[in-house]
Structure formats: structure tokens, C-alpha cells
Amino acid sequence: MKNILIINMCVMITLLFSEKGPDDKNIYAGVKRCKVCHETEEMGNQYTVWEHSKHADAYKTLLTEESAEIAKSWGLSLSAQEAPECLKCHVTGYNNSKAEFGKKFIKEDGIQCESCHGPGEAYRKENIMCDRDLSIANGLILPKPEDCLSCHNEESPRYKTFVYETYYEKIMHKSNPDYSCPSDEEEDEDW
Ligand code: HEC
């Protein structure tokens, strides 16, 4: 009798957890998922700003001769592009498990939107993105200056004094104040 009770409890607990499924809030969708909406002039073209920033090349940097030399001087057994000591600041979500990356995600895209704005699988849908509170509830982060310091610090072999204002200016991207999300009326047009 006692055994049956325990088994029942186990089944119930399993059901409780399986119902939720994998938590999208932890899944990195990849910059290509953000590009589809954030590349237009109308939206403010944040993608193009990012694409031309050094963050987009952060992984490629690890393939250079210079990086090979740094890895050697640090006495790493792995190459720079394989070593956790380098990847942790040069790719997005380096610490996450395989299940926590969407199909379009590739590490070659370096420091992507989601390194700063949080994993985006759950918030990237338009109806959610159009509502700031809902986006934040689904994992969106609007980063603060101190968030940059997780990578811009003296552990970096090429550290330069980090001054937020001058650094932010080089990657500055904004919303277009004239953009307005489709209203409910427009969405119901087909009616
Ligand atoms: C389906 C289209 C769509 C996709 C895909 C999308 N966004 Fe958005 N995003 C929007 C819209 C619409 C807004 C709200 C309009 C605005 O703020 O100008 C927005 C706003 C934002 C904001 C500003 C939020 C605020 O309240 O100020 C950030 C940051 C953002 N998106 C990041 C991302 C990231 C990162 C991704 C990829 C993981 C992404 N978005 C994918 C449409 C999209």
C-alpha cells in the first residue's frame, strides 16, 4: 500500500513538471531571430549597428594569430576558440546546455543581442515585444552600465579602462520613437 502511494506521488510530480515543458525563457534564439524585425529602418535598425560593432566579431577574434599567442602565454591546453577561459566573454551563453539554444543560434555570431538583453525565445513574439512589462516578464533585460563589467574587466587580456559613456556611444542603438506597434484594430482587419 505504502509503495503504491509513493509511486502515485512520483507520477504526479512528474506530470506537474512535464506539463510546463522546457522553459523558453532560458533559450537563446540567436541574432538571426532578432534581425527579422530589428533590421528595418522603421524599427530603428538596431541590427545593422550591432553587425558593424566589434561584438559581432568577438568569436572570430579567437581564430587570429594574436589569440593563439595569448592562449599560449596563458598556458591553455585548448586553442583560444575552444577554451572556456576565452569563450566565456567572446560568445553568447557559453555556460548554457545544448538544449538552451534555438535552431538558428550559432556561436560564430559572437556577442549577440541576447548577451545583453537576455535569452529571447520567449519574448521575441511581436505581441509580447510590443508590451514592455510582458517582455520583461518573459526574460527581456534592459541592461544597466554595470552589466557591461561582466566582460569588460581586468580578466580580459586586452583590457582597456572601461568608461561607459564612451563605450556605449560606439554601440549605441535606439528604438525609433515614431514606430508604433500594430494596433488591435489593424490585426483584426481580416474580420
Ligand atoms: C516579431 C518581431 C520582433 C522580433 C522577432 C524581435 N523583436 Fe524586439 N521588438 C519588436 C517590437 C515591435 C518592439 C517594440 C517597438 C519598439 O520598442 O520600438 C521591440 C522592442 C525591443 C526592445 C526594446 C524594449 C523596450 O521596451 O524598450 C528590445 C531590447 C528588443 N526588442 C530586443 C529584441 C531581441 C534581443 C530580439 C531577438 C531575441 C528581438 N527583440 C526580436 C519586435 C520584435
Ligand code: HEC
Ligand atoms: C558577454 C561579454 C560582453 C558584454 C556583456 C559586453 N561586452 Fe563589449 N566586448 C566584448 C568583447 C569580447 C569585445 C571584443 C570583441 C573583439 O574585438 O573581438 C567587446 C568590445 C566592445 C567594444 C569595442 C571596443 C574597442 O576596442 O573598440 C565596445 C565599444 C563595447 N564592447 C561596449 C560594450 C558596452 C557599452 C557594454 C554594455 C552595455 C558591453 N560592451 C558589454 C564582450 C562583452
Ligand code: HEC
Ligand atoms: C573577462 C572577459 C574576457 C576574457 C576572459 C577574455 N576576453 Fe578577450 N576581450 C574581452 C573584451 C571586453 C575585449 C575588448 C577590449 C576592451 O576594450 O577592453 C577583448 C579583446 C580581445 C582581443 C582584442 C580584439 C581586438 O579587436 O583587437 C583579443 C585578441 C582577445 N580579447 C583574445 C582573448 C583570448 C585569446 C582570451 C582567452 C585566453 C580572451 N580574450 C579572454 C573580454 C575577455
Ligand code: HEC
Ligand atoms: C553589448 C550589449 C548590447 C548588445 C549586444 C545589444 N544591445 Fe540593445 N541595448 C543595450 C543597452 C545598454 C541599451 C540601452 C538601455 C537603456 O537605455 O536603458 C540597449 C537598447 C536597445 C533598444 C532600445 C530600448 C529603448 O528603450 O530605446 C533596442 C530596441 C535594442 N537595444 C535592441 C537590440 C538588438 C535587436 C540587438 C542585437 C541586434 C541589441 N540590442 C544588441 C545593450 C546591448
